[in-house]
Amino acid sequence: MDERFVVDTWHYVLGKHAKAMCALERELGDRHGLGPSEFEVLDRIVHHDRKLRIQELCDEVHLSQSALSRVVARLEKASLVSRVVCDDDRRGVVVCITDEGRTRHAEALPTQRAVLSQIFTDTPALAP
Amino acid sequence: MDERFVVDTWHYVLGKHAKAMCALERELGDRHGLGPSEFEVLDRIVHHDRKLRIQELCDEVHLSQSALSRVVARLEKASLVSRVVCDDDRRGVVVCITDEGRTRHAEALPTQRAVLSQIFTDTPALAP
DNA sequence: ATGCATTTAATGCCATTGCATGAGTTTTAG
DNA sequence: CTAAAACTCATGCAATGGCATTAAATGCAT
Numbered sequence: 001m002d003e004r005f006v007v008d009t010w011h012y013v014l015g016k017h018a019k020a021m022c023a024l025e026r027e028l029g030d031r032h033g034l035g036p037s038e039f040e041v042l043d044r045i046v047h048h049d050r051k052l053r054i055q056e057l058c059d060e061v062h063l064s065q066s067a068l069s070r071v072v073a074r075l076e077k078a079s080l081v082s083r084v085v086c087d088d089d090r091r092g093v094v095v096c097i098t099d100e101g102r103t104r105h106a107e108a109l110p111t112q113r114a115v116l117s118q119i120f121t122d123t124p125a126l127a128p
Numbered sequence: 129m130d131e132r133f134v135v136d137t138w139h140y141v142l143g144k145h146a147k148a149m150c151a152l153e154r155e156l157g158d159r160h161g162l163g164p165s166e167f168e169v170l171d172r173i174v175h176h177d178r179k180l181r182i183q184e185l186c187d188e189v190h191l192s193q194s195a196l197s198r199v200v201a202r203l204e205k206a207s208l209v210s211r212v213v214c215d216d217d218r219r220g221v222v223v224c225i226t227d228e229g230r231t232r233h234a235e236a237l238p239t240q241r242a243v244l245s246q247i248f249t250d251t252p253a254l255a256p
Numbered sequence: 257a258t259g260c261a262t263t264t265a266a267t268g269c270c271a272t273t274g275c276a277t278g279a280g281t282t283t284t285a286g
Numbered sequence: 287c288t289a290a291a292a293c294t295c296a297t298g299c300a301a302t303g304g305c306a307t308t309a310a311a312t313g314c315a316t
Contacts (some may be wrong), residue, residue, distance in 0.1 A: 003241060006248045010148065017145040018190035024305090032203045036273080042208065054295060062146035064274050071272090071295055091281045091294040113131060153274090165302085182265060195303050197266055219264040219311045 016119060023115045032108040033078075037063060037071045039112060042080060042097065042105040051094040053086060080104055144247060151243045152160060160236040161206075165191060165199045167240060168226065170208060170233040179222040208232055 006072040024036045034042075045052055054072065058065050072095055080101035086092035097105070104107045152164045162170070173180055182200065186193050197214045200223055203209040208229035214220035225233070 002249075003245070006244045009248045010244050013144050013148070014190055016137075016141050020141070021303095035272085046248070055293095062142055065295070066275075066297080067273050073296085086294095089282070089294080093295065113134070116134045116138050117131070119178050120137045121130075150274095163302085183263095192304050193265070194267080194305080201266085214264095214300080216313075217264085221265065 011062075020116060020119050023119065024112065027111050027115050028108055031111050032104060034104065034108055035071075037061070037067070038075055038103070039108055041068070041071055041075060041095075042101055043109070043112075045095065045097045046102065046105050051084075051096045053092050053094050055092065057095065075101070078123070148247050150246060150248065152240065155243050156236055157240050158230060158241050162236055163199075165189070165195070166203055166208075167233070167236055169196070169199055169203060169223075170229055171237070171240075173209070173223065174230065174233050179212075179224045179237045179243065181220050181222050183220065185223065203229070 021036060024039070028034045028036060028039050032039075040061050043056060043058060053081060054065070057072075058068050061068060061071075062085060065070065072081060072083060075095075076083050079098060082096050082098060083093050086094050149164060152167070156157060156162045156167050158166060160167075168189050172185060182193070182196065185200075186196050189196060189199075191199065200209060200211060203223075204211055210224050210226060211221050212224060214222050218238060
């Protein structure tokens with residue numbers, strides 16, 4: 001169809017993604033010791049406000065199952081979440097956010113919002 | 129400002145980026161033996177239709193200088209580009225696309241366009 | 257002209273990611 | 287009830303990317 005629109009949109013996505021990822025990595029990392037993926041996982045759990053199974057998280061975060069497994073492992077090592085074998089299906093694992101995890105997320109959230117605002121506001125939908 | 133818009137846009141970008149990257153990796157890789165970064169570099173050179181310095185490419189591709197250096201190295205190993213020390217500034221390196229590189233790019237271009245069209249057409253600007 | 261700071265690209269090192277696989281559990285078919 | 291198939295998550299491995307550093311070349315100031 002409109003090939004030009006498609007390609008322009010793709011470049012817009014590429015540019016914003018790179019810029020935002022880079023900034024998030026820097027800001028979240030320096031200020032809160034979190035990577036973008038770690039923050040995203042915490043954020044999903046807080047958003048749902050309940051325990052989530054790995055598989056549920058997998059649907060929400062744009063990571064492979066293996067990558068997610070490792071992110072959760074890192075979060076657990078940092079005491080921000082805990083992993084518990086699921087009661088009714090012992091193949092599954094539920095991820096619970098800890099108080100420390102909630103605190104860290106709450107601290108990091110304004111940083112993330114600030115970064116994203118910086119990047120996505122005052123920009124035309126398809127910036128040149 | 130409109131926090132909701134910012135976050136929604138970010139999720140849109142994340143989703144499209146993940147989907148497109150994944151599909152490009154698969155399709156370009158399987159059909160043409162190219163990674164997305166490799167294709168992107170070839171594409172930029174073809175688009176400009178001239179030799180480009182590494183640094184110029186760096187501005188156009190969303191890669192660090194070191195990553196770009198390695199992409200070009202891979203492309204050179206595959207005989208798709210050649211690297212020549214710049215005449216007027218012998219620190220610099222110009223990257224020239226080879227005939228084989230042009231051919232490969234021409235073959236891969238429709239694949240890339242097809243993937244992107246699939247993902248970016250018939251979707252509302254902010255898909256659910 | 258000489259020495260020092262700067263620029264440019266390549267490389268060492270490490271972190272993160274995806275694919276393929278593995279171990280354990282559940283479900284299904286017979 | 288048993289065996290095979292499917293599912294869920296973790297891990298080995300290789301690829302890719304970024305940061306910091308290096309080597310070489312250039313520019314600039316004295």
